[in-house]
Amino acid sequence: MSLDTVKNAEQTPDSVQPWAELGLKEDEYARIREILGRRPTGAELAMYSVMWSEHCSYKSSKVHLKQFGEKAPASDAMLVGIGENAGVVDVGQGYAVTFKVESHNHPSYIEPYQGAATGIGGIVRDILAMGARPVAVMDPLRFGAADHPDTRRVLPGIVAGIGGYGNCLGLPNIGGEVVFDSCYQGNPLVNALCVGVMKHEDIHLAQASGAGNKVILYGARTGGDGIGGVSVLASETFDATGPAKRPAVQVGDPFQEKLLIECTLEIFAEKLVLGIQDLGGAGLSCATSELASAGSGGMRIELDTVPLRDKTLSPEEILMSESQERMCAIVEPGKVDRFLEICEKWDVIATVIGEVTDGERLEIFWHGEQVVDVPPRTVAHDGPVYQRPYARPSWQDALQADAPTAGRLLRPATGEALKEALLAVAGSPNQASKAWITDQYDRYVLGNTVLATPEDSGMIRIDEETNLGVSVATDGNGRFTKLDPYTGAQLALAEAYRNVAAGGAKPLAVSDCLNFGSPEDPDVMWQFAEATRGLADACQILGTPVTGGNVSLYNQTGETAIHPTPVVAVLGVIDDVTRRTPIGFAEEGQLLYLLGDTADELGGSAWTEVVHGHLGGLPPKVDLERERLLAEILIAGSRDGMIDAAHDLSDGGLGQALVESCLKGGKGARIVVPAELDPFVFLFSESAGRAVVSVPRSEELRFNDMCGARGLPVARIGVVDGDVLDVQGQFTVSLAELKDAHTGVIEALIS
Amino acid sequence: MTTRVGVVTFPGSLDDRDAQRAVRLAGAEPVALWHRDKDLHQVDAVVLPGGFSYGDYLRCGAISRFSPVMETVIEQARLGMPVLGICNGFQVLCESHLLPGALTRNYSLHFACRDQKLRIENATTAWTGDYSQGQEIVVPLKNGEGRFVAHEHVLDELEAEGRVVARYLEVNPNGSYRDIAGITNAAGNVVGLMPHPEHAVEPLTGPTTEGLGFFTSVLKQLVNA
Numbered sequence: 001m002s003l004d005t006v007k008n009a010e011q012t013p014d015s016v017q018p019w020a021e022l023g024l025k026e027d028e029y030a031r032i033r034e035i036l037g038r039r040p041t042g043a044e045l046a047m048y049s050v051m052w053s054e055h056c057s058y059k060s061s062k063v064h065l066k067q068f069g070e071k072a073p074a075s076d077a078m079l080v081g082i083g084e085n086a087g088v089v090d091v092g093q094g095y096a097v098t099f100k101v102e103s104h105n106h107p108s109y110i111e112p113y114q115g116a117a118t119g120i121g122g123i124v125r126d127i128l129a130m131g132a133r134p135v136a137v138m139d140p141l142r143f144g145a146a147d148h149p150d151t152r153r154v155l156p157g158i159v160a161g162i163g164g165y166g167n168c169l170g171l172p173n174i175g176g177e178v179v180f181d182s183c184y185q186g187n188p189l190v191n192a193l194c195v196g197v198m199k200h201e202d203i204h205l206a207q208a209s210g211a212g213n214k215v216i217l218y219g220a221r222t223g224g225d226g227i228g229g230v231s232v233l234a235s236e237t238f239d240a241t242g243p244a245k246r247p248a249v250q251v252g253d254p255f256q257e258k259l260l261i262e263c264t265l266e267i268f269a270e271k272l273v274l275g276i277q278d279l280g281g282a283g284l285s286c287a288t289s290e291l292a293s294a295g296s297g298g299m300r301i302e303l304d305t306v307p308l309r310d311k312t313l314s315p316e317e318i319l320m321s322e323s324q325e326r327m328c329a330i331v332e333p334g335k336v337d338r339f340l341e342i343c344e345k346w347d348v349i350a351t352v353i354g355e356v357t358d359g360e361r362l363e364i365f366w367h368g369e370q371v372v373d374v375p376p377r378t379v380a381h382d383g384p385v386y387q388r389p390y391a392r393p394s395w396q397d398a399l400q401a402d403a404p405t406a407g408r409l410l411r412p413a414t415g416e417a418l419k420e421a422l423l424a425v426a427g428s429p430n431q432a433s434k435a436w437i438t439d440q441y442d443r444y445v446l447g448n449t450v451l452a453t454p455e456d457s458g459m460i461r462i463d464e465e466t467n468l469g470v471s472v473a474t475d476g477n478g479r480f481t482k483l484d485p486y487t488g489a490q491l492a493l494a495e496a497y498r499n500v501a502a503g504g505a506k507p508l509a510v511s512d513c514l515n516f517g518s519p520e521d522p523d524v525m526w527q528f529a530e531a532t533r534g535l536a537d538a539c540q541i542l543g544t545p546v547t548g549g550n551v552s553l554y555n556q557t558g559e560t561a562i563h564p565t566p567v568v569a570v571l572g573v574i575d576d577v578t579r580r581t582p583i584g585f586a587e588e589g590q591l592l593y594l595l596g597d598t599a600d601e602l603g604g605s606a607w608t609e610v611v612h613g614h615l616g617g618l619p620p621k622v623d624l625e626r627e628r629l630l631a632e633i634l635i636a637g638s639r640d641g642m643i644d645a646a647h648d649l650s651d652g653g654l655g656q657a658l659v660e661s662c663l664k665g666g667k668g669a670r671i672v673v674p675a676e677l678d679p680f681v682f683l684f685s686e687s688a689g690r691a692v693v694s695v696p697r698s699e700e701l702r703f704n705d706m707c708g709a710r711g712l713p714v715a716r717i718g719v720v721d722g723d724v725l726d727v728q729g730q731f732t733v734s735l736a737e738l739k740d741a742h743t744g745v746i747e748a749l750i751s
Numbered sequence: 752m753t754t755r756v757g758v759v760t761f762p763g764s765l766d767d768r769d770a771q772r773a774v775r776l777a778g779a780e781p782v783a784l785w786h787r788d789k790d791l792h793q794v795d796a797v798v799l800p801g802g803f804s805y806g807d808y809l810r811c812g813a814i815s816r817f818s819p820v821m822e823t824v825i826e827q828a829r830l831g832m833p834v835l836g837i838c839n840g841f842q843v844l845c846e847s848h849l850l851p852g853a854l855t856r857n858y859s860l861h862f863a864c865r866d867q868k869l870r871i872e873n874a875t876t877a878w879t880g881d882y883s884q885g886q887e888i889v890v891p892l893k894n895g896e897g898r899f900v901a902h903e904h905v906l907d908e909l910e911a912e913g914r915v916v917a918r919y920l921e922v923n924p925n926g927s928y929r930d931i932a933g934i935t936n937a938a939g940n941v942v943g944l945m946p947h948p949e950h951a952v953e954p955l956t957g958p959t960t961e962g963l964g965f966f967t968s969v970l971k972q973l974v975n976a
Contacts, residue, residue: 160861160862163862163895164862167803167893167895168763168765168806168807169765170765170766170802253806254803255762255806255807255808256806258762258765258803346762439863439865440864441862441864442862442864442893444769444893444947444956444957445765445766445769445801445893445950446768446769447766447768447769447949447950447953447956448956449956450955461956464772577955578955
């Protein structure tokens with residue numbers, strides 16, 4: 001096996017290289033040659049190809065993502081913004097919180113268990129690398145049709161992978177989403193979110209500075225997993241003697257990750273690191289080039305010191321390996337011994353693999369011979385940027401014209417028909433209880449879970465003395481976004497924002513995972529451009545900056561793209577978690593109020609999907625000022641004891657919210673349809689900016705005064721009572737009947 | 752003098768902080784014990800917490816049982832020191848042969864996290880004295896391998912000697928034989944429990960506070976001893 005050294009590359013400029021097989025375009029390869037003034041070595045080619053890939057470089061999305069920075073609202077809460085492993089937000093009392101949502105879609109389709117498991121592992125290390133203790137995870141998931149045979153293969157594996165990995169880490173899983181739609185049939189979406197907490201002074205960044213400081217690789221040994229495309233290089237350019245075909249999906253070991261977490265936190269506590277980076281996509285290539293380009297000076301790595309699981313790995317493969325549970329730290333020489341001692345305590349392998357230099361190059365050696373000599377920035381940040389063409393799809397107008405008006409889709413006209421529709425929606429896979437899935441996750445570990453699924457948001461106490469807490473909700477609606485990407489993205493944000501407020505927390509910041517089809521399709525690129533524009537505009541108005549996130553493109557089966565699916569996570573803070581508002585109606589006699597305006601807005605709604613299999617028209621309108629006002633009322637109501645339960649209105653409208661709140665609290669409700677509203681619209685419209693709340697009678701006056709003074713429309717719609725849901729003059733349905741419809745649905749379809 | 756209750760951290764322990772919190776809320780002083788350290792640091796009782804010690808490699812609890820700290824725990828348990836094993840801790844106690852039987856994969860083959868109703872069948876152990884005989888409580892349960900199994904004659908013996916400490920009510924979440932959720936040794940100082948009382952000690956974060964009794968029980972027992 002011949003080693004392609006820098007010297008060799010200089011001497012053999014015309015050697016043919018497999019740049020196309022590695023996914024590089026001809027002009028990108030030419031650009032690499034131009035940067036280096038010679039042909040790249042095999043190792044360099046491997047590094048550039050993976051770092052310049054869509055996944056790592058954001059080359060198609062970059063021009064649109066810029067808006068999140070340009071339009072970012074001024075926020076005192078922002079401590080670290082986009083570009084680091086994750087954004088960091090000030091939540092008061094000296095605490096900072098970091099959170100991020102990321103995708104692991106493609107690996108999870110190929111190998112559901114490991115794909116989903118390593119998705120959790122990766123996002124947890126991102127949070128850890130900021131200096132934070134991970135405190136909770138969430139999983140927004142999207143699958144193909146619930147009754148499709150392949151869903152029965154993919155879903156149990158993904159759920160078991162999330163549970164198997166997350167449960168072993170000791171992180172409570174506090175929420176997320178489960179959505180079924182045939183558009184995700186060949187391309188499920190597995191997004192993973194992690195929240196971490198630290199003190200302000202503990203924030204760590206990924207940078208390497210100070211010549212002579214050591215580069216320490218610690219965690220699992222490096223193996224041949226997750227190498228993917230680079231095996232082309234190994235098998236075609238070189239005479240590979242080792243196993244040629246290696247799995248492209250990484251394999252996770254949560255036990256190793258748990259040790260890595262505890263070990264890293266102990267290292268942080270003793271202030272032993274200057275810079276730190278986790279090894280995720282693109283492994284060592286990414287970690288070394290990003291650390292070096294973010295700091296001052298260069299870096300020299302002795303690649304042959306990397307502990308290996310498979311001794312036959314080539315330098316290229318070691319650089320590309322995506323073996324899990326590894327971190328890379330920059331440590332002053334005087335602190336190396338203590339660093340290694342802590343690693344030994346936790347049985348974590350740690351190796352000094354190089355040092356920061358006073359040069360400007362990233363230099364990598366293999367048994368004394370130089371195989372990489374590059375300016376690190378050109379690898380990590382100066383990748384290509386594309387202005388992909390985009391255009392409003394030719395079919396968009398027809399889709400929007402196909403509105404679900406009363407004339408086109410038959411609406412229930414009698415009480416009995418309304419009841420049937422309510423049960424149909426409540427028992428549809430998308431609206432049914434997800435307990436069969438979420439009961440496979442540990443929501444109790446760490447003992448700080450205040451709210452967890454099926455609540456509107458997940459809430460975690462972060463200080464046991466002061467009761468300071470944070471909450472997170474994730475939402476996305478591919479159907480709405482398909483109908484109108486600009487509005488759909490805003491609705492995702494509005495819903496997550498509303499969910500956080502409904503729990504009683506003040507929304508502070510956003511992380512997003514943008515799941516779309518192929519950027520080479522102008523239709524998809526238009527959806528992406530519109531959705532990012534909508535989200536950036538909405539974040540500006542709501543005052544919640546995007547702190548980071550992830551873009552996942554090429555989500556399609558053959559030529560058919562998934563619904564454009566921006567998943568938006570909103571982080572909120574609550575000063576006193578004992579004031580949180582749950583969704584369940586628990587107190588008989590309390591009054592039920594509908595907050596916000598209800599219009600005839602059924603486009604993309606759950607009812608059109610469940611009853612008519614229809615998708616057309618326009619999604620509900622967004623009024624962000626109204627969302628902000630509603631949030632203020634929900635937060636004030638919670639803080640001042642005026643609201644005992646609150647549930648945001650979204651998929652399935654008021655009807656579905658009533659079903660969930662009644663079942664959760666174990667109490668029924670008597671509901672009166674307001675005179676000005678059609679009963680069907682009242683129950684099934686998905687107008688945004690609404691919530692239903694339960695108000696103690698003693699607080700009625702004060703609550704009404706508050707809403708009146710601030711100009712929020714409210715309607716008293718009923719009272720918590722008995723063990724039936726009674727929509728007066730229309731129908732009565734027992735809680736037992738609702739429970740029958742709402743539970744056991746997923747289990748029956750999947751297991 | 753404050754009662755000192757040790758909580759062992761094995762690599763892969765997860766509910767160790769929760770157990771420490773429960774000990775503190777019960778009024779005792781939690782003492783962190785490290786798996787490599789044989790010294791129990793003068794604790795009066797020990798909790799082996801939930802988690803996936805050593806990644807559950809080989810068999811749940813099989814490797815932990817050989818850790819240095821367990822040598823002393825086993826020795827002291829035989830001399831009468833109160834030891835509570837929760838979930839993974841229960842598995843460690845079975846592997847250590849301080850308790851009979853074994854915990855195997857849930858009958859459903861799925862991890863199960865739920866609020867579980869239990870009946871306290873023996874309110875005379877070191878860890879259950881604060882409950883009344885037959886008291887029904889709800890505490891979280893979360894396990895993938897919580898199915899208690901043992902030979903018929905062992906089960907009969909446990910029943911005959913009143914060594915079944917807690918039984919699942921309404922739903923048997925993991926297929927445990929005779930709905931057994933927890934057992935004790937003949938002396939009543941060692942208790943293994945699959946559900947998690949340490950997650951039911953605060954109204955804010957637990958379904959109830961009915962788990963606190965396990966920790967207050969041992970405190971009283973030690974103070975009265």
